[in-house]
Amino acid sequence: MDSVKVTKICCSGPTCAVIALKCPHIIVTIVDLNQARVDAWNSPDFKLPIYEPGLEEVVREARGRNLFFSTDVDKGIEEADLIFVSVNTPTKKSGVGAGFAADLNYVELATRRIAQVARTSKIVVEKSTVPCRTAESMRTILEANSKPGCRFDILSNPEFLAEGTAISDLFKPDRVLIGSLQTPEGLSACQSLAAVYANWVPKDRVLTVGLWSSELSKLAANAMLAQRISSINALSAICEATGANIDEVAHAVGYDTRIGPKFLKASVGFGGSCFQKDILNLVYLSESLHLPEVAAYWRQVVEMNEHQKRRFSKRVVDTMFNTITGKRIAVLGFAFKADTGDTRESAAITLIRDFQSEKAYVNIYDPQVPHDQIWADLAEASPLAPVETIQKQVRICSSAMEACQDAEAVVIATEWKEFNDIDWEQVYSNMNKPAFIFDGRLLVDAEKLRKIGFSVTTIGRP
Numbered sequence: 001m002d003s004v005k006v007t008k009i010c011c012s013g014p015t016c017a018v019i020a021l022k023c024p025h026i027i028v029t030i031v032d033l034n035q036a037r038v039d040a041w042n043s044p045d046f047k048l049p050i051y052e053p054g055l056e057e058v059v060r061e062a063r064g065r066n067l068f069f070s071t072d073v074d075k076g077i078e079e080a081d082l083i084f085v086s087v088n089t090p091t092k093k094s095g096v097g098a099g100f101a102a103d104l105n106y107v108e109l110a111t112r113r114i115a116q117v118a119r120t121s122k123i124v125v126e127k128s129t130v131p132c133r134t135a136e137s138m139r140t141i142l143e144a145n146s147k148p149g150c151r152f153d154i155l156s157n158p159e160f161l162a163e164g165t166a167i168s169d170l171f172k173p174d175r176v177l178i179g180s181l182q183t184p185e186g187l188s189a190c191q192s193l194a195a196v197y198a199n200w201v202p203k204d205r206v207l208t209v210g211l212w213s214s215e216l217s218k219l220a221a222n223a224m225l226a227q228r229i230s231s232i233n234a235l236s237a238i239c240e241a242t243g244a245n246i247d248e249v250a251h252a253v254g255y256d257t258r259i260g261p262k263f264l265k266a267s268v269g270f271g272g273s274c275f276q277k278d279i280l281n282l283v284y285l286s287e288s289l290h291l292p293e294v295a296a297y298w299r300q301v302v303e304m305n306e307h308q309k310r311r312f313s314k315r316v317v318d319t320m321f322n323t324i325t326g327k328r329i330a331v332l333g334f335a336f337k338a339d340t341g342d343t344r345e346s347a348a349i350t351l352i353r354d355f356q357s358e359k360a361y362v363n364i365y366d367p368q369v370p371h372d373q374i375w376a377d378l379a380e381a382s383p384l385a386p387v388e389t390i391q392k393q394v395r396i397c398s399s400a401m402e403a404c405q406d407a408e409a410v411v412i413a414t415e416w417k418e419f420n421d422i423d424w425e426q427v428y429s430n431m432n433k434p435a436f437i438f439d440g441r442l443l444v445d446a447e448k449l450r451k452i453g454f455s456v457t458t459i460g461r462p
């Protein structure tokens with residue numbers, strides 16, 4: 001069966017901006033219901049809705065050439081041969097599976113829209129991270145609502161990029177995974193999408209597998225990445241209690257080629273929009289399949305992460321003579337990792353909430369996170385606290401130096417490189433004494449800071 005040559009794509013997000021850049025012969029329209037987001041994508045001065053290194057250059061080159069942004073979802077659907085569904089799939093907050101299951105409402109609404117609007121055959125690509133066998137539901141919805149002569153082929157093509165390195169991940173992916181039904185039509189649709197990636201991804205990096213394997217591989221990859229972090233963080237607690245050094249342990253362990261050195265950095269806890277959500281999704285899936293031991297195994301990865309955050313806040317309080325009431329703490333970094341403005345599930349939010357509940361004053365500085373985002377996150381983290389109370393306890397600062405002024409302690413919550421270049425002597429002279437530093441990211445040179453006079457506490461070191 002001949003595969004369809006894709007000439008028009010409709011989708012959302014950085015992935016499709018890169019497809020447009022690499023495939024000038026394909027018209028790519030990114031559609032989103034959110035007008036403010038689309039306006040930002042289209043803004044004349046390239047004030048894009050997300051901060052992502054390298055993204056602006058991609059959009060500058062392709063926008064208006066073969067890359068377009070629009071809220072006209074229906075037109076986007078109608079004109080495309082291939083549609084990526086990359087809508088949000090957050091953890092459900094209520095109803096069946098609340099707190100664990102993925103909320104598939106947005107995927108279903110987008111799918112129904114495609115069925116309703118399409119007048120010609122389409123390849124529909126599931127890009128969102130979804131539970132195993134979601135493509136089956138999408139196919140049922142599409143087929144039950146399709147117009148005569150219209151056929152839909154569903155593919156799974158999970159996204160593996162990480163925030164902060166999205167553009168380089170997309171330019172040089174470890175692999176592109178495409179799952180399809182193993183029917184002639186399914187395999188042909190798979191070839192159509194593979195041909196798009198072939199414009200810049202070497203053939204041996206495009207893996208084609210069955211639909212369900214592809215869906216599950218995405219959850220599996222995130223679960224195993226997060227599991228490495230929880231493993232190293234669990235070991236960091238043993239280091240603190242024994243005198244071992246977690247960096248040395250990670251280095252020694254990672255030298256084994258079977259284990260490898262990446263993703264073994266101990267931290268105050270992983271954050272981000274996906275690790276927790278996807279593991280909980282896997283936990284729910286396992287429970288639904290009557291596999292309680294499997295569910296418990298994966299759940300522990302998230303529980304260890306919660307434990308790591310709590311352990312860190314407690315160490316701050318313990319070290320500061322068992323009370324931080326009325327003390328000023330500077331929190332450097334609010335994003336869930338460096339090189340992103342994203343704060344979803346950021347460990348900083350939990351730490352600050354803990355400091356607030358100890359009645360400390362908190363100064364926050366992050367080079368990328370907008371101030372109103374910080375306020376919104378803090379309000380959501382403490383729903384019972386009146387806004388005025390939060391505002392009395394917290395100050396958002398526009399530099400690290402300002403945040404550290406008159407503080408008793410500095411907490412490094414995000415590994416922004418610029419925190420290494422801070423004039424620590426100056427910080428020391430501006431702080432109350434004894435001046436404490438708590439490095440939740442293994443970022444700063446503890447010995448150098450001790451020489452200045454700081455009392456330094458680092459994750460995974462005694």
Ligand SMILES: NC(=O)C1=CN([C@@H]2O[C@H](COP(=O)(O)OP(=O)(O)OC[C@H]3O[C@@H](n4cnc5c(N)ncnc54)[C@H](O)[C@@H]3O)[C@@H](O)[C@H]2O)C=CC1
Nearest residue numbers: 031032033034086087088089106109110128129159161163
């Ligand atoms: N953020 C990331 O780095 C990664 C995200 N993913 C997955 O990709 C999916 C999307 O994640 P994000 O981009 O972070 O979510 P997001 O919440 O930032 O963006 C989703 C967008 O979809 C739009 N939308 C919702 N329903 C729509 C509809 N019916 N029609 C058109 N637009 C609609 C929303 O307005 C929103 O702008 C999730 O399933 C996530 O797990 C996978 C890998 C990486």
Ligand SMILES: O=C(O)[C@H]1O[C@H](OP(=O)(O)OP(=O)(O)OC[C@H]2O[C@@H](n3ccc(=O)[nH]c3=O)[C@H](O)[C@@H]2O)[C@H](O)[C@@H](O)[C@@H]1O
Nearest residue numbers: 159160161162163229263264265267270271272274336337
């Ligand atoms: O599905 C997703 O959304 C994405 O989730 C992660 O990407 P992301 O969350 O953007 O960022 P990571 O670099 O994975 O970092 C996640 C968290 O783990 C922390 N981390 C990471 C690595 C490490 O060694 N130690 C550690 O604490 C980071 O600071 C951060 O808080 C995966 O790395 C991507 O492959 C995946 O596509």
